[in-house]
Amino acid sequence: MGVLAGILLGRRRRPNTQVYDQIDREKLPAHVAVIMDGNGRWAKQRGLPRSAGHRAGVERVRTIIRMSSDLGIRYLTLYAFSTENWKRPADEVSTLMSLLVEYLTKELPELHEKGVRIRTLGDITALPEDVQAEIARAVETTRNNTGLTVNMAINYGGRQELVAVVRRALTEGVPPEKVDEAWISSALQTAGEPDPDLMIRTSGEMRISNFLLYQLAYAELYFTDTYWPDFDEAEYAKALVDFAGRDRRFGGV
Numbered sequence: 001m002g003v004l005a006g007i008l009l010g011r012r013r014r015p016n017t018q019v020y021d022q023i024d025r026e027k028l029p030a031h032v033a034v035i036m037d038g039n040g041r042w043a044k045q046r047g048l049p050r051s052a053g054h055r056a057g058v059e060r061v062r063t064i065i066r067m068s069s070d071l072g073i074r075y076l077t078l079y080a081f082s083t084e085n086w087k088r089p090a091d092e093v094s095t096l097m098s099l100l101v102e103y104l105t106k107e108l109p110e111l112h113e114k115g116v117r118i119r120t121l122g123d124i125t126a127l128p129e130d131v132q133a134e135i136a137r138a139v140e141t142t143r144n145n146t147g148l149t150v151n152m153a154i155n156y157g158g159r160q161e162l163v164a165v166v167r168r169a170l171t172e173g174v175p176p177e178k179v180d181e182a183w184i185s186s187a188l189q190t191a192g193e194p195d196p197d198l199m200i201r202t203s204g205e206m207r208i209s210n211f212l213l214y215q216l217a218y219a220e221l222y223f224t225d226t227y228w229p230d231f232d233e234a235e236y237a238k239a240l241v242d243f244a245g246r247d248r249r250f251g252g253v
Contacts, residue, residue: 019233023071027244029197031075032068033219035211036060038203038227051095056229058103067233069114069148071240075193076150077121079211083157097127100154101134108138115147121189122156151190158213161189190215198243202228220246 036057043053061078068076081096104118111118118138125132135154165187169179185191195215199208204225208216222239224231 019237023240024244031194031196033077033196033199035079035201036228042227042229079153081154097131104134104138115145117142117145117149119151121153158210202231
């Protein structure tokens with residue numbers, strides 16, 4: 001229980017410099033997208049409630065944001081809550097929302113100090129009012145920061161995003177010949193950002209689950225059996241080292 005107790009208390013560890021030394025800084029992705037999966041199974045393995053797994057997962061959010069910022073990665077998109085996650089038990093959804101508010105409340109000062117900019121993807125108007133308010137505060141506070149941009153995908157679905165793009169084109173009367181890749185990119189919620197270079201999914205599942213369907217067209221996909229609460233600096237480094245070894249041809253030779 002020592003490890004869990006540390007997580008519950010929000011314990012922070014110093015970066016492992018040996019892990020950082022493995023990473024080729026010249027071959028880093030500009031944009032990393034992450035499907036944070038496996039909190040519930042992590043908790044079940046330990047005989048703990050699913051809520052403990054979600055709380056443990058918050059520690060990994062801290063780790064990956066800090067490491068991405070320290071390495072100079074420009075964009076990090078975290079799939080925090082999908083449109084399908086509303087199907088989960090009400091008490092679990094409530095826990096996830098409470099943890100989001102708790103995380104932003106506690107971490108915002110440090111994130112702001114490090115120059116991190118918080119953005120959101122998805123329809124946050126469906127969230128409880130206190131959650132909306134805390135998200136809005138984080139977004140506004142960090143709006144002008146120029147360091148790592150963290151996109152928090154909350155109540156987000158890739159298909160829903162594409163439907164919204166089509167509706168916008170029809171509503172605005174955009175001529176068909178104007179609807180090209182550049183226009184679509186400008187209408188997405190990630191407008192102004194490069195598409196993800198690397199998509200990571202933890203827990204052994206090998207699918208993208210309605211996540212950034214348009215933006216992931218040429219992303220390198222990295223799947224690991226590691227549950228999200230165990231996806232520490234060393235595991236993140238493995239993904240970045242693997243990415244650096246990929247030959248990205250984008251359809252060329």
